[in-house]
Every structure is written in C-alpha cells, then in structure tokens.
Amino acid sequence: MLSGSFLKRTPGFQNSRAGRILNATITQEPSGKYYVSLCCTEVEIRKLKATDRCAGIDFGLRTFASLYESVLPIQECDENHVGNPALDKYNEESTKIENCHYLIRSEKRLARLQRRLSRKPKDSKNREKARRKVARQQEKTANQRRDFEQKLSMEMIRRYDVICIEDLAVKNMVKNRRLSKAIADASWSEFVRELEAMGMPGVWKCA
Template sequence: MLKAYKFRIYPNEEQKVYLAKTFGCTRFVYNKMLADRIKSYEENKELDIKTMKYPAPAQYKNEFEWLKEVDSLALANAQMNLDKAYKNFFRNKSIGFPKFKKKTNTNNYTTNNQNGTVYIENSHIKLPKLKSMIKIKQHRQFDGLIKSCTVSQVPSGKYYISILVDCENIELPKTDKKVGVDLGIKEFAITSDGEIFSNPKHLKKSEKRLAKLQKDLSRKQKGSNNRKKARIKVSRLHEKIANQRKDMLHKVSTQLINENQVIVIEDLKVSNMIKNHKLAKSIADVSWSEFRTMLEYKSKWYGREIIIAPSNYASSQLCSNCGNQSNQTKDLSCRTYICPVCGMIMDRDINASKNLLKLAM
C-alpha cells in the first residue's frame, strides 16, 4: 500500500539555491510545454488532437542549457502533471483548461527514487543531483520502499518533503461497532452514541490578530524588506491556523476509525453551501471535505467501511424513533427535534446522527 509521510527539512544556503533553481525550472518547463501545445493546436486545428506530438523536457535542454543543472526527473514529472491536467480537462470540461503556473511564494517539485537515489541516513535525506544531504526532522519512522518524494516551500519560507512509500498495510482488529456522524458548525461532529466533538473555530479566534497583521502588510512599501517581513508574519499565522485545523481533523478521524467498524456520514455539497455568504467563512473553517477525505483513506488503510448517505437523505428532518418527516429543522435556529407524531424530543444533531446510523443497519 502507498502511504505518504511529510517531514520538515532544513536546507543550507547552497541547497536553498539549488531548490530555488529546481522550482523555477519545473515551472518554466510546465509553462513552456503548455504554451507550445496551445500554439500547435492553433496551427493544426484540423488534425486530431490525440495524434499530435509535443516536445519533451529533454528537447528543451539544447535551447536552454541551464535546465541541465537540475534533476531531469523533476522536469519529467512536470510533463506528467501537464498530461494529467489535459486528461482531466477532456474527461470533465467543468474542471477547466490547464493554467500557466505563476511565480508565487508556494513552490514544489517531484522526483522519483530511481536506482536508490533517495534515502534517509543519520537524520539527513539524499536527493538526486544534490551532492550534500539535507537535514530532515523525521518525527516518525516507516518501513518500505521509497517511490517518490515532493519537495515544497510554503509561503512562510519553511521547506517540507512528502515521501511516498510502498509499505505493508496493517489492518486494525475488526469490531461490531457502527456509528452515524452528523457534521455541523456549532459542534463539529455529533455521533449517534451522543459523543460531541466541539468546533474549535481556529480562524475566528485568530481573526483580530490576522486583521492587524494584514493591515500592517498593506501599509508597507511594495518591494521593501519590511513588506517581505510583514508578509511572512501573515503567512505564518495562516499556516498556524491550517495546522491547528488539520491536527483536530486527524485526531477526530483517527478516534472514529479506531473505535468503529462502520461509519456513516452525510454527502455534503460544500461548494453549494459555501455560496451562503452568512455561513461561508464558518463552513470553510470547519473543513468538512478534508475530514471526509481523511476518513476515506484511513478506512482503506485500517480495514474499515465508510458509508456516504445519499444527498437527498433528509437525516435532520426524519424522526429517528418513528420515521415521520417534519420540516421544523429547516430553520437552523431550531436546535431540538420534536416529533408531532410520536412526541419524541431529542437534540436535532443527535437525531440526525441516529438516522444516519440506520443506513449501516
């Protein structure tokens, strides 16, 4: 099974220069190939697009000799990424046509472990084309064959490496326990067992600090060192909020996976829900989509089952006792479900989670 492990790395000044060159070269090759494809299509519209042949990164090295200074596998992966973007576009036009990569504060490139060129030794990692090894903070160990790795630099200036490993999968012992999970904003998640996972609202807690830092940034002169320092402060706070959110999501998803064999969750259309401008910020902060992604891949790792309720399943409007449907909970201010038929009184979120649990029975 393929698993990715992300670690922070600490390159020295010489290594930072090489990484910056590789980031720039992969971005240049991607943009150059995309521009050539667009030009070729405009000149040969009458031909079948599937029969067209385009230049490979190796062909650019004769014209741009500085491309030889970086890892050729990183350039080859840039071509693969462009091919994938094209395939996704022709498979589903709503995804959008591939876009040119901008020179931003977020950079990355991917290389493969060809002939054992990538390995970790004495808290240092060896990368292709680099003579010296980069210091790595390996906070967890793994056993398996390294397939590839992605080096990235985030806006705060920190460097990370994500290592894709082909390792043996160890499943958790099976259990008979099943649970329905209702996701919300007031409380992050409520289970059919009555357990409540509170919503920490990390963004809301940091909004005042973030607003001040952004105001300071806007007042700095463009191109100045003070503006660069102010931008890094804003980036670090955004990174802290994102890390707090991911930490919470990992802890909740891991607990649910460890304790339950079957987990039932809602099929929430977040892209539609976020159009509600009154709740958009809260919905984005709670990150339901990422939580669902975590549950799905962890269930594959550990031999659990995830059931996604149909989008038309009215879990909040049904009575978990008699099955009667009532529209009272369409009003979000209504926090208690009162069944007009059987008289059951229950918290609306616990009632919804019990209805979701019925899909696992």
Template sequence: MQIKAYKFRLYPSALQQKQIIKQFVVCKEVHNIVLEQSLNAQVFNRRDLYTIVKDIKTTCPSYYYLVHSQALQNVADRLSKSFASTFRRAKERANGAKVKLGFPRFKSHIRSMTYPQSGFRFVNERKISISKLGNIPIVLHRIPKGTMKTLTIKRNAAGQWFATFCCELPEKHLAPLSPLDEAIGLDVGINKFAALSNTEIIQNPRYLMKSEQKLIRLQRNLSRKKKGSKNRLKARFHLALQHLKIRNQRYDFLHQTSTKLIRRYRHIVVEDLRIKNLVKHPNLAKHIHDASWGNFVRMLSYKAVAGGGFLEQVDPRYTSSTCCNCLARNKMPLNKRVLTCHVCDFVCDRDVNAAVNIFNRRAGRARTHTPADRVTSASSPKLVSELNEPGTIVGNTTLSS
C-alpha cells in the same frame, strides 16, 4: 495498493536554498517552453512532451545540466496530466456537465519539484542526499512505511522547506483498528463539529475564529507597508506564519479526531455533502472552510480503508428535519436547535437527530447494535430523557467509550 504521503521538514543551507530556488526557476522555464512547443505542434501526449524536454538538452544546455534529468521529465509529466484532465473535462462538457475547462497556463513561478524514481537517497536518519544539491538535514519524526516512490521538495509561503515522500502500501496496511464491527452515523455541523448517532458530540475548535483578530491586525500591518519594501516582505512573512499556524492546528485536530473515530468504529456513515455548493453561502462560507469537513471526510475515508473498515456516504436530504423516531417531516429552521416532533412528541437535539437519520440510511452491510439502534426504536420516555443529557464532549480530550 494505497499511496500514502509522508511529509518531513528539510533544513537546507542558505546556499542550498539558493540552488533549489534556481532549479525551481529552471523548472518554470522548462514548463513554459514545453507548453509553448506542445501548443505550436499540437502534441499533448506524454511521450511527445518528453521529446521536447530532451531537445532542451541541445537548445538550452545550461538548463538541462542544472536540474536532475528525471525532475525535468516530471515537469512534462505534470503538464501531460493537466492536458489529460482538460480533455476529460472537455468531454464532460460535451455531455452537458457544467465544468470549467481549465487549460494549463504559462507560469510565473513553480514552488515544488519532484524526483519520480531516483536522485535521492538517505545518508543516515538525519541527512538525505539529493542529486545536484548534496546532503540536506532532514527531521524524520516518523518512519515511512512501504516502498518509496517519489520525493517532492517544496517551500511554503512562510519559507519553510519540506520533503514529501509518496510511498506505496498494501490496501490494508493497518492492523484491524476496531475489534467490533461497530457502525456509527456522523452529522457534521458548525455549532458542533460533529454529532454522533450515539448522542456524543465533538465540539468545534474554531481555530480561525480564535485567531481572527490577530489575522486582521497582521493583514492591516501588511497593507500599510510600502510596496516593494523590506518591511512589507517581513509583514507578509508574519501573516503567512499565522495562516500556517491555524492550518496546522486544524489539521492536527482533524487527524486526531478521525483516527479516534476509526479506532472505535469499523463502519462510518456520513452525509454526501456538496461542499463546493455549501461554500457559496455568503455567511457560512468561512465557518465551513474553518471546519474543513471535506478534509475530515477524506481522512476518515482513507484511514477506514487502511484499517479494514469503510466509510459510507448517504443522501443528505432532510436529515435535520426528519424525526428519527417516526420519520415525520418537521419544520426545522437553522436557528432551532432542538427537534420536537409534531407527530410523536419525540424530543431530540437537532444534530443528534440528523446523525441518527444518517445512520439509519446506511446500506444493510455490517448491521450491528450501537446506542443509536436503541434510540431509534425508542418510544419510552427514559430514552428520550437520555437524549437530552449533554453529550460526551470529545473536542480535544480523548474519546470516552
């Protein structure tokens, strides 16, 4: 089974918004009560936490009757999950791993609420009925597939409301996407978003860079406003909206690009990058965040599975500096964009060379012929010149085949 989340925009009335926020406050209080009592009693498993929630019915009945009972239970669920992961990390630390313990904390606010099984139903395609809140207009811009399991209500920093449904789908729920068992190597970068082992290039849209001046202006605007003032609230809202816009642009690009790739290639090979370590780089961090490789690889992975394909992660070491023609190691500082092999005189774009190396490191499964196979076996000058041609730009346009 694969769990897929569908997110839809909600439009609660002013009164309903107030009610939901009140419920969030109750959830926060319950979270803090359960955390405190479980620490006092030293009980951390789910069933004990449920008992504490049930006791709230007698100790604070006003809380209990304001929120759907299962949504309250879910507060305990979340807490027991974070206890469990704390204990898991403690074990890892005992075995010598360098991880933070991350103990659950007391909260000052909670921004979402989950209905695990019941408490919601669709009235029609434009309205959803939620327990203790009534009918709320919803925009179903697509039809959720599979069996609906949970509903989460959430408000983002820009004050927009969303309903997220987690649905259970069979592992392979999409029709096979690519007719051929084709494989491709992919090298992600900053100058170019990605280079493919068939010499195609996907340009980096750099949404953050494009809006950076605007963000700086909005941030300055915010810091000039008096603390606690209405104007400060407004400025904060405008800033949040701009950040949201960049995020949406980025996600849109990532979704479109990953879907296009999955439709063409059954077997995708990428580098196994430790993004957390890369992000520590002082100059590149924001570019790496902007490119969101981690999200991209995650999308490729679950979309590949859904379409019957698979994603393979290979050793990332020396992919840029190894000549893909003769496997000799070359000196490749970051600013050198073209590889000229000192052994075999092979000339190739830096990123395409890396993509071909990544492609060649794949496991034996689904071995097929892509243009990259020709490139790697190429010693004839004709193919070398082919590599020097500017690759197909995939960016915002459609992938050409």
C-alpha cells in the same frame, strides 16, 4: 536530491516503517518553510482490530459533529439498513464533538497583520517580513485544523468498523453569505476526505 545519509539522520526516520523510497518531493510554503514528501513502496500496514461497532455522524456549526453509536451488531449493518428510519436503532443520546473555530479565533490577529502589511512600502524588506508573518499565521490556522481532523478521523477509524456520514453539497452551502465563513472554517469536506482515505471501504455516505 536527498541522500541516504541525510534520511538516516532525520529524527524518527530510523524507527519508521517507510519501506523502500521511490522518490522525494521538496515543497516550499509561502511562510518560507520547506517540507519533504516521500513516495514509498513495500510499506508495512498494520490491520486494525474489529470492534463490531457502527456510528453515524451529523455535521453542524455550533458543534463540529454529533456522533450516534449503533446498538446493532456489525453484521446487521449493511447498505439496506443504512438510511432506513424504520430499521435504524441508534442511541438517542449523541456525543458532541466541539467545533474549535480556528479561523474565527485567529481572525483579529490575522487582520492586524494584514493591515501592517498594507502599510509597508512595496519591494521593501519590511514588507517581505510582514508578508511572512501573515503567511505564518495562515499556515498555523491551517495546521491546527488539519491536526484536529487527522487525530479525530484516526480515533474514529480505530473505534468503529462502519461509519455513516452525511453526503453534503458544501459548494452550494457556502453560497450562503451569512454562513459561508463558518462552513469553510468547519472544513467538513477535508474531514470526510481524511476518513475515506483511512477507512475505506468502511465509510458510507448517506443522503
């Protein structure tokens, strides 16, 4: 159980607008690190200023996504307009968002750590040390991807009032053996989830 004095000593907690804490959940990751999740109420939420801008997102593998900004006023963007090629008036030039390929970039190091783990005797201290190194590398890759998605989604929510995204069937797409690793590394579904959590109801899925 976390005491009030512990939370007051936590860096950055005093300056946060956490409201009233209902409960706290402590979880341990395979790497051995502990995290605390706070469930709060009466949280102060700042409303973002309207920008009167629309955007469409086209996901890819070479580039994470292509961003198309709308030249129409926000009042003219509605559900009837979205998805109608005759009415769409997006800029022909798109903004390319780089795909960082975090998993592919760390693949060689992860494979080397996993080979070292496989050579260690079972139930030995050295095997436990090797297991934690593998877990830390996997956690680092996941944290890099999560940091990229959260920063990008927050930037887009601040910049646009309406965001239209592809409604992709990722579960079916990963069945392609040649592209499954690249699709999983791109993590489009997690990025869409971040957008919807931050920007509803301003995020629309289009076929």
